Amino acid sequence: xxxxxxxxxxxxxxxxxxxxxxxxxxxxxxxxxxxxxxxxxxxxxxxxxxxxxxxxxxxxxxxxxxxxxxxxxxxxxxxxxxxxxxxxxxxxxxxxxxxxxxxxxxxxxxxxxxxxxxxxxxxxxxxxxxxxxxxxxxxxxxxxxxxxxxxxxxxxxxxxxxxxxxxxxxxxxxxxxxxxxxxxxx
Amino acid sequence: xxxxxxxxxxxxxxxxxxxxxxxxxxxxxxxxxxxxxxxxxxxxxxxxxxxxxxxxxxxxxxxxxxxxxxxxxxxxxxxxxxxxxxxxxxxxxxxxxxxxxxxxxxxxxxxxxxxxxxxxxxxxxxxxxxxxxxxxxxxxxxxxxxxxxxxxxxxxxxxxxxxxxxxxxxxxxxxxxxxxxxxxxxxxxxxxxxxxxxxxxxxxxxxxxxxxxxxxxx
Amino acid sequence: xxxxxxxxxxxxxxxxxxxxxxxxxxxxxxxxxxxxxxxxxxxxxxxxxxxxxxxxxxxxxxxxxxxxxxxxxxxxxxxxxxxxxxxxxxxxxxxxxxxxxxxxxxxxxxxxxxxxxxxxxxxxxxxxxxxxxxxxxxxxxxxxxxxxxxxxxxxxxxxxxxxxxxxxxxxxxxxxxxxxxxxxxxxxxxxxxxxxxxxxxxxxxxxxxxxxxxxxxxxxxxxxxxxxxxxxxxxxxxxxxxxxxxxxxxxxxxxxxxxxxxxxxxxxxxxxxxxxxxxxxxxxxxxxxxxxxxxxxxxxxxxxxxxxxxxxxxxxxxxxxxxxx
Numbered sequence: 068x069x070x071x072x073x074x075x076x077x078x079x080x081x082x083x084x085x086x087x088x089x090x091x092x093x094x095x096x097x098x099x100x101x102x103x104x105x106x107x108x109x110x111x112x113x114x115x116x117x118x119x120x121x122x123x124x125x126x127x128x129x130x131x132x133x134x135x136x137x138x139x140x141x142x143x144x145x146x147x148x149x150x151x152x153x154x155x156x157x158x159x160x161x162x163x164x165x166x167x168x169x170x171x172x173x174x175x176x177x178x179x180x181x182x183x184x185x186x187x188x189x190x191x192x193x194x195x196x197x198x199x200x201x202x203x204x205x206x207x208x209x210x211x212x213x214x215x216x217x218x219x220x221x222x223x224x225x226x227x228x229x230x231x232x233x234x235x236x237x238x239x240x241x242x243x244x245x246x247x248x249x250x251x252x253x
Numbered sequence: 254x255x256x257x258x259x260x261x262x263x264x265x266x267x268x269x270x271x272x273x274x275x276x277x278x279x280x281x282x283x284x285x286x287x288x289x290x291x292x293x294x295x296x297x298x299x300x301x302x303x304x305x306x307x308x309x310x311x312x313x314x315x316x317x318x319x320x321x322x323x324x325x326x327x328x329x330x331x332x333x334x335x336x337x338x339x340x341x342x343x344x345x346x347x348x349x350x351x352x353x354x355x356x357x358x359x360x361x362x363x364x365x366x367x368x369x370x371x372x373x374x375x376x377x378x379x380x381x382x383x384x385x386x387x388x389x390x391x392x393x394x395x396x397x398x399x400x401x402x403x404x405x406x407x408x409x410x411x412x413x414x415x416x417x418x419x420x421x422x423x424x425x426x427x428x429x430x431x432x433x434x435x436x437x438x439x440x441x442x443x444x445x446x447x448x449x450x451x452x453x454x455x456x457x458x459x460x461x462x463x464x465x466x467x468x469x470x471x
Numbered sequence: 472x473x474x475x476x477x478x479x480x481x482x483x484x485x486x487x488x489x490x491x492x493x494x495x496x497x498x499x500x501x502x503x504x505x506x507x508x509x510x511x512x513x514x515x516x517x518x519x520x521x522x523x524x525x526x527x528x529x530x531x532x533x534x535x536x537x538x539x540x541x542x543x544x545x546x547x548x549x550x551x552x553x554x555x556x557x558x559x560x561x562x563x564x565x566x567x568x569x570x571x572x573x574x575x576x577x578x579x580x581x582x583x584x585x586x587x588x589x590x591x592x593x594x595x596x597x598x599x600x601x602x603x604x605x606x607x608x609x610x611x612x613x614x615x616x617x618x619x620x621x622x623x624x625x626x627x628x629x630x631x632x633x634x635x636x637x638x639x640x641x642x643x644x645x646x647x648x649x650x651x652x653x654x655x656x657x658x659x660x661x662x663x664x665x666x667x668x669x670x671x672x673x674x675x676x677x678x679x680x681x682x683x684x685x686x687x688x689x690x691x692x693x694x695x696x697x698x699x700x701x702x703x704x705x706x707x708x709x710x711x712x713x714x715x716x717x718x719x720x721x722x723x724x725x726x727x728x729x730x731x732x733x734x735x736x737x738x739x740x741x742x743x744x745x746x747x748x749x750x751x752x753x754x755x756x757x758x759x760x761x762x763x764x765x766x767x768x769x770x771x772x773x774x775x776x777x778x779x780x781x782x783x784x785x786x787x788x789x790x791x792x793x794x795x796x
Binding site for chain 1: 634
């Protein structure tokens with residue numbers, strides 16, 4: 068019994084010292100980490116909607132109303148510049164070949180896609196994973212309307228050998244553009 | 254003097270990766286690129302030195318029966334410190350090493366040195382041992398990375414954090430993506446181990462032969 | 472007269488390897504693969520011929536070079552390297568850039584065979600090690616190597632190629648349905664369909680397989696059980712069994728690679744377990760995996776299990792007392 072208390076006390080002392088030192092390190096680093104994460108999120112958003120300088124998150128209720136029950140809608144932002152709305156950014160998930168492709172899509176008030184970035188994906192390396200490469204995602208900027216792959220008579224060059232990944236990405240962009248239109252009241 | 258001996262053994266003769274073959278999981282993930290290898294190696298070395306230091310210093314206070322939980326708490330503390338600092342100051346490296354930084358907690362090199370060395374030896378020797386083992390691990394993963402990185406990506410010394418684009422060695426088209434995966438890591442490790450064994454056994458044979466010659470002459 | 476002078480070597484059981492006959496077996500298998508190779512060359516055009524030559528020549532060259540550098544006995548005359556090279560070329564896409572074939576042969580001969588101690592000691596099928604390494608290392612180069620099987624037209628085009636998807640690839644991407652694929656039976660049977668160099672023509676492969684059976688090189692057990700398992704699973708999952716049997720590398724793998732002496736079980740019961748495992752893995756990878764074809768992976772996977780399979784039902788050695796561990 069005495070041993071039991073002694074062991075407990077020793078472990079407690081070690082844990083308390085560890086906890087205090089961790090709290091100190093955390094307080095020093097968390098500010099930097101948060102600032103960096105926010106900056107990174109901003110950077111991705113600035114890429115898909117270059118004209119905006121400020122991004123205002125859209126409340127979940129409003130977003131689900133705009134998406135009309137569509138699946139895989141993560142979050143959305145209104146892009147602002149000098150106080151007026153210049154476009155919208157929607158983060159969506161779309162089924163690819165190896166899993167979900169998460170992407171950020173930006174659209175201006177004219178309904179023109181301003182850019183697309185793949186945030187995360189689990190496609191085949193060397194094939195479908197190329198959706199996150201510039202030759203593929205770069206095609207979306209400046210496109211308007213409902214998009215589809217060239218081999219279906221559309222505007223987007225699919226990745227050869229990775230039709231499902233390409234289709235998934237295009238479907239995601241279409242979904243995001245639709246929601247962005249609803250959000251901007253178009 | 255003994256501290257120097259404890260430091261030296263970990264670098265090569267008792268190298269955790271090449272001689273003891275422990276800590277394979279972090280070795281495989283961090284040896285995909287030289288910059289990752291340096292980052293992971295130094296992070297593990299940091300944790301190893303401090304966990305050895307504290308465990309050695311506290312070894313008379315830690316009862317035998319609860320030593321493992323105590324080791325883990327000490328190790329986990331330093332790993333969390335490394336993880337947080339890395340996320341704050343080296344975010345790209347942190348993103349690549351990802352889950353493997355927290356997993357340094359269960360890197361068996363660290364627990365093995367705590368259990369096998371620091372718990373039984375003095376503070377100075379333990380620090381030397383931790384430093385030697387950590388740098389031995391770093392050296393080993395750097396060697397693996399020097400082989401793997403160019404084969405897997407076509408270039409070497411790519412380090413985004415420092416704005417270094419890397420040196421192109423072979424066209425990206427020929428880069429064998431499989432070498433980037435653990436499979437390729439284990440294959441590389443196998444070839445490195447075979448080469449080390451081949452060289453050491455050859456030099457041992459040569460030594461024996463010259464010793465035999467000398468014996469005959471006498 | 473001394474026994475060894477007549478080439479008789481007396482050793483204790485089990486007698487697994489037969490050095491004397493190795494070159495003959497390799498020759499027979501090599502010849503048996505010729506119909507499939509010629510079919511591939513006919514359907515896919517000049518690149519297929521180049522890849523076949525590169526495969527065989529580079530495999531022999533790599534084996535010679537590695538054994539020369541490491542001062543091993545040079546074994547290229549037993550023909551196994553040439554056969555490995557041929558199999559690598561046959562399992563790769565017909566118009567893949569030849570450097571892929573050459574490097575795949577290096578992996579097949581080096582890490583696939585010589586590091587284990589040479590022929591007879593390798594755990595995995597060397598050709599499939601090479602092929603799989605290439606498939607996982609250069610996926611985009613490989614997928615660009617699948618070309619249309621146009622026969623004479625392909626030869627007229629020369630070195631220009633027309634990319635084409637494989638039937639299993641189409642199935643995986645959902646571009647064709649899972650049932651009533653009878654329009655593919657003919658092309659798959661004769662070989663005028665996209666696919667790896669040597670896998671598309673079922674009839675050519677079956678001629679070669681018959682030749683091997685009559686020459687007594689292989690038995691029907693492993694291939695038959697393998698094919699039946701795959702077809703049975705296809706029916707169970709409401710797929711077209713004939714399509715699954717004819718497409719991909721199933722026939723090539725079942726008759727020419729799953730029957731490899733070194734990497735398959737010896738005992739009949741073990742062979743059946745091995746073949747059933749092959750069928751299950753192949754079909755599961757085709758159905759649920761992220762790759763359209765699973766023959767190469769399943770043979771490599773089951774190669775791992777061979778030592779374990781062999782342990783089951785091992786005969787009691789004379790005088791041995793079983794451990795009750």
